[in-house]
Amino acid sequence: MDFYKGEETDGVRFSWNRWPTSRVEATRKLLVPLGAMYTPLHQSPELTKVPYPPLRCKGLCNAILNPYCSIAAPFKTWVCPFCLQHNQFPNHYSGISDVHKPAELYPNLTTIEYELPTNDTALPIYLFVVDIGLPDDELRALTDSLTMSLSLIPENAYVGLITFGSMVQLYELGFTACPKSYVFRGNAPFKATTLIDKLGSAESMNLMSKKFLVPANECEFHLTSILEEIQKDPCRVSSDKRPLRCTGMAFSVAVSLLQAIAPNTGARIMSFIGGPATQGPGIVVGEELKEPIRSHNDIQKGKAKYSSKAYQYYKSIGEQAVSSGHAIDIFSCSLDQVGLYEMREMVKLTGGFMVLADAFSHPMFQQSFQKIFTRDTDASLKLGYNAEIQVVTSMYLKVCGAIGHMSSKGAKTSCVSENEIGIGGTSSWKICGLDQNSTFAFYFEIANQHNNQMPPDSSGLIQFITSYQNAAGKQIVRVTTVKRDWVDNNAPIQHLTQGFDQETSAVLMARLAIFKTENEELQDITRWLDKMLIKLVSRYADYKKEDIRSFNLSENFSIYPTFMFHLRRSNFLQVFNNSPDESSFYRFMLNRENVSNSLVMIQPTLEKYTFNGPPRPEVLSASSISNDSILLLDTFFHVLIFSGETIAQWRKAGYDKDPNYQNFRDLLIAPKQDAAAILKERFPYPRYIECDQHSGEARFLLATIDPNITHTNNIPQDPSKGEIVFTEDVNLHVFLEHLKKFAVQS
Amino acid sequence: MFFFDWISWLLNWFGLANLKANIAILGLGNAGKTTLLHRFSTERLSAHPPTLRPNSHSFSIGNVNFNAHDLGGQQNMRYLWRNYIPDNKTIIIFMVDSTDFNSIGESKSEIHDLLQDQNLENSHFLILGSKIDVKSHYSKEQLIQALDLQPYFYQNPQPKNINMVMISSVTKEGFAEMGKILRDTAESLNK
Numbered sequence: 001m002d003f004y005k006g007e008e009t010d011g012v013r014f015s016w017n018r019w020p021t022s023r024v025e026a027t028r029k030l031l032v033p034l035g036a037m038y039t040p041l042h043q044s045p046e047l048t049k050v051p052y053p054p055l056r057c058k059g060l061c062n063a064i065l066n067p068y069c070s071i072a073a074p075f076k077t078w079v080c081p082f083c084l085q086h087n088q089f090p091n092h093y094s095g096i097s098d099v100h101k102p103a104e105l106y107p108n109l110t111t112i113e114y115e116l117p118t119n120d121t122a123l124p125i126y127l128f129v130v131d132i133g134l135p136d137d138e139l140r141a142l143t144d145s146l147t148m149s150l151s152l153i154p155e156n157a158y159v160g161l162i163t164f165g166s167m168v169q170l171y172e173l174g175f176t177a178c179p180k181s182y183v184f185r186g187n188a189p190f191k192a193t194t195l196i197d198k199l200g201s202a203e204s205m206n207l208m209s210k211k212f213l214v215p216a217n218e219c220e221f222h223l224t225s226i227l228e229e230i231q232k233d234p235c236r237v238s239s240d241k242r243p244l245r246c247t248g249m250a251f252s253v254a255v256s257l258l259q260a261i262a263p264n265t266g267a268r269i270m271s272f273i274g275g276p277a278t279q280g281p282g283i284v285v286g287e288e289l290k291e292p293i294r295s296h297n298d299i300q301k302g303k304a305k306y307s308s309k310a311y312q313y314y315k316s317i318g319e320q321a322v323s324s325g326h327a328i329d330i331f332s333c334s335l336d337q338v339g340l341y342e343m344r345e346m347v348k349l350t351g352g353f354m355v356l357a358d359a360f361s362h363p364m365f366q367q368s369f370q371k372i373f374t375r376d377t378d379a380s381l382k383l384g385y386n387a388e389i390q391v392v393t394s395m396y397l398k399v400c401g402a403i404g405h406m407s408s409k410g411a412k413t414s415c416v417s418e419n420e421i422g423i424g425g426t427s428s429w430k431i432c433g434l435d436q437n438s439t440f441a442f443y444f445e446i447a448n449q450h451n452n453q454m455p456p457d458s459s460g461l462i463q464f465i466t467s468y469q470n471a472a473g474k475q476i477v478r479v480t481t482v483k484r485d486w487v488d489n490n491a492p493i494q495h496l497t498q499g500f501d502q503e504t505s506a507v508l509m510a511r512l513a514i515f516k517t518e519n520e521e522l523q524d525i526t527r528w529l530d531k532m533l534i535k536l537v538s539r540y541a542d543y544k545k546e547d548i549r550s551f552n553l554s555e556n557f558s559i560y561p562t563f564m565f566h567l568r569r570s571n572f573l574q575v576f577n578n579s580p581d582e583s584s585f586y587r588f589m590l591n592r593e594n595v596s597n598s599l600v601m602i603q604p605t606l607e608k609y610t611f612n613g614p615p616r617p618e619v620l621s622a623s624s625i626s627n628d629s630i631l632l633l634d635t636f637f638h639v640l641i642f643s644g645e646t647i648a649q650w651r652k653a654g655y656d657k658d659p660n661y662q663n664f665r666d667l668l669i670a671p672k673q674d675a676a677a678i679l680k681e682r683f684p685y686p687r688y689i690e691c692d693q694h695s696g697e698a699r700f701l702l703a704t705i706d707p708n709i710t711h712t713n714n715i716p717q718d719p720s721k722g723e724i725v726f727t728e729d730v731n732l733h734v735f736l737e738h739l740k741k742f743a744v745q746s
Numbered sequence: 747m748f749f750f751d752w753i754s755w756l757l758n759w760f761g762l763a764n765l766k767a768n769i770a771i772l773g774l775g776n777a778g779k780t781t782l783l784h785r786f787s788t789e790r791l792s793a794h795p796p797t798l799r800p801n802s803h804s805f806s807i808g809n810v811n812f813n814a815h816d817l818g819g820q821q822n823m824r825y826l827w828r829n830y831i832p833d834n835k836t837i838i839i840f841m842v843d844s845t846d847f848n849s850i851g852e853s854k855s856e857i858h859d860l861l862q863d864q865n866l867e868n869s870h871f872l873i874l875g876s877k878i879d880v881k882s883h884y885s886k887e888q889l890i891q892a893l894d895l896q897p898y899f900y901q902n903p904q905p906k907n908i909n910m911v912m913i914s915s916v917t918k919e920g921f922a923e924m925g926k927i928l929r930d931t932a933e934s935l936n937k
Contacts, residue, residue, distance in 0.1 A: 240832065288832075289829050289832050290832035290833060292802065292815065292830065292832075295801055295802040295803070296801070297802060297803055297804055297813075335798075335799065335818070335822065335823050335826060336799060336800055336826055336829070337799060337800075358798075358822070576784060576787075576788070576792075576794075576803070577780050577784070577794050577795070577797055577801060577816070578799070578801060579799040579800065579801040581799060582798065582799055695776075696775040696776030696796060697775075697796060699776065699793065699794065699795050699796055700795045700796065702793045702795075703793045703794050703795040704795070707793065711916060725793050726781075726791060726793060726916055727791055727792050727793045728790050728791045728792065729790075729792055729793070
């Protein structure tokens with residue numbers, strides 16, 4: 001079965017592409033949950049766009065006319081395949097015939113975009129929230145980036161500026177005679193909403209008044225000069241203290257301001273943060289350096305003094321932003337933690353961007369930030385704002401929930417299952433910020449009774465309806481309708497297993513694991529993953545009971561255990577050597593990317609470059625390393641070029657500059673070109689590393705690979721092949737042997 | 747809560763409860779800081795990527811609970827080190843890769859910066875020469891020479907609270923001596 005085709009046209013992939021016909025069968029056979037990874041803004045060159053509103057079923061399902069609706073002569077009515085309701089076509093649909101149909105009924109147009117004919121289009125709003133507790137050079141690098149962005153923002157788009165340090169300053173950009181700002185105390189005992197109310201009458205708090213939010217072309221000059229003059233927080237910091245930052249208050253002011261001025265209009269609060277909140281609500285760590293910021297250890301033991309309170313605070317800010325449809329982005333740029341762990345929920349609930357970089361002067365920040373604004377259509381992100389996604393399921397199917405950066409709209413329709421997975425109990429979700437990579441995991445359930453026969457030739461249908469405001473301010477409705485076949489209970493098991501997509505399954509399991517990290521111990525999650533894996537394998541592998549040697553796993557399942565091996569070892573489920581901020585960031589990214597990007601995160605890719613032939617993918621293991629080759633490792637977060645010892649020696653000797661060794665120069669250039677192609681595509685911009693074998697940075701590779709060669713095991717005869725890893729970690733071979741043992745026992 | 751706090755205070759008073767001590771693990775990149783901390787806190791040997799953000803883990807030796815901050819050793823991260831040595835009760839472990847003869851000069855200048863820092867005048871230092879399971883490595887005496895630490899080690903009385911142990915996180919050689927020094931230091935700090 002070709003799982004990639006559905007992804008290409010519809011942006012959707014399922015764990016199982018053929019479905020058992022009853023709940024009992026599903027529980028027995030679907031040992032990976034039935035789910036879909038759906039990318040609402042998936043960019044397909046064949047996407048059809050139509051300039052009129054969609055036709056909705058007047059039944060309770062509220063589904064949209066699609067190729068699976070049955071229509072028959074004389075083409076006056078259509079039957080909704082979800083609720084079987086008969087609907088009249090409106091007058092302007094008259095004239096339909098077998099050969100003459102509107103686009104949404106074409107059998108190949110299972111995904112279609114409707115652009116609603118509205119007159120007033122609103123461009124998205126950008127509200128910058130800038131940390132001024134930064135060192136001078138960092139503040140300068142940041143304001144330079146912001147100034148650059150002004151020339152790229154669409155000229156009619158509204159912008160606003162808030163800075164924070166020991167106090168919050170809200171700039172009145174509409175007042176151009178001189179920089180004018182309103183100052184809020186960082187530890188003010190009031191709610192920001194009440195303060196915002198005092199800033200102007202209800203009439204002046206709208207976009208028309210152009211007071212705090214002003215179109216970019218009208219304030220570019222003024223805002224540029226303000227940015228140039230922004231000074232470091234005047235509040236002095238002694239060497240045993242952290243700078244004062246009232247980050248919580250700044251977010252509260254930003255969200256309340258947008259809520260008052262532009263509710264339900266696409267907007268993003270872009271925050272630039274270089275250190276932890278040390279004051280006011282949302283405080284993450286005290287001012288004294290003597291008191292270290294919380295670690296994973298502290299959090300586990302409940303000893304993190306501020307964490308849970310701060311988490312609740314930022315979550316409530318996130319909820320406030322969701323209620324008015326605004327996205328919150330965090331650009332966290334510092335070599336120490338800034339409190340992403342506490343602030344994560346704001347970004348997750350609203351579908352904003354999270355970027356974790358070393359500094360504002362670092363390419364990881366600068367390139368990521370530019371990518372949001374770039375006008376290069378190949379490299380730019382296609383953005384959506386103030387979106388809502390609705391799922392409609394056909395009879396016998398129900399939606400259990402979704403995992404991704406969204407929040408529940410609490411729409412408990414008849415498609416909603418009692419059995420909750422992720423953000424459940426609803427069939428529609430709010431997403432304040434979307435881009436072409438935003439991908440959501442939906443989990444489904446088969447609700448048919450065991451003895452209830454399905455009508456012959458019937459299939460399961462799911463419709464995803466995403467309405468959003470695009471970057472040009474137009475209202476768009478994207479509709480994807482997918483169909484999958486039922487498999488009869490008595491059919492050979494191959495009918496079901498042929499539809500098993502192991503890549504999507506691994507990602508759906510990883511999403512579930514990430515979701516569990518919010519409430520469960522990591523050890524328990526790993527144990528749960530193991531248990532689920534053993535169950536799946538013992539059901540679908542061929543073996544004689546108690547005989548390990550007879551064990552055989554068919555191609556459809558064969559790489560799934562390897563994904564699980566790497567997932568267990570990954571930064572998503574191991575916190576050693578990671579700060580809570582880093583863990584939050586890594587998990588955040590796995591929670592938003594599509595299947596192929598998520599797989600790169602779970603099991604990084606390794607490409608080998610040698611003199612013998614073109615580059616080829618290599619197994620992610622210690623035996624793939626050799627001293628006469630170059631490796632390109634892509635972990636999604638890091639892109640690393642690793643030169644074997646001999647290659648490094650030749651390069652240091654300058655052979656690449658010798659015209660007689662053109663092939664050596666070509667060998668050095670090839671991985672760099674491939675890395676550059678990855679960097680151009682990737683968001684956020686990854687850490688790029690060039691290193692040699694046995695160097696300190698080579699540890700990025702050694703910590704990632706399967707340690708099949710260690711100081712005690714498998715030491716190679718020929719030292720030029722393979723690399724010894726100093727570890728006692730279990731390798732893939734041992735893991736698989738254990739898996740087989742458990743599988744044939746059960 | 748108050749009641750428990752009071753009990754633990756009472757136990758501390760009699761010296762019955764566990765002692766606590768803080769450690770900052772410093773050193774250049776690839777010295778073996780994270781590997782050591784992982785060995786301490788999980789007993790297991792594992793391969794780690796370079797540390798990108800400061801993080802901390804705890805472990806105990808005897809009746810002492812240590813909380814250790816693992817700090818990145820890359821050049822640009824070293825300015826953070828002092829943030830994690832808030833007072834002279836923090837034990838400073840400085841790790842030196844005893845097999846890396848090229849970077850020894852860099853280690854030397856970092857160590858001397860710390861030793862001459864006014865704020866750290868009374869701090870306890872433990873220099874660890876790591877990776878002695880590798881064949882070619884500095885001996886303890888060679889390392890003292892190379893780091894120019896003779897004035898600190900060969901004078902009586904020692905001008906500073908400073909020790910040096912050669913260790914291997916792979917074979918655990920030197921761990922017993924290192925553990926004893928850490929425990930003794932913690933006890934003397936808690937007095």
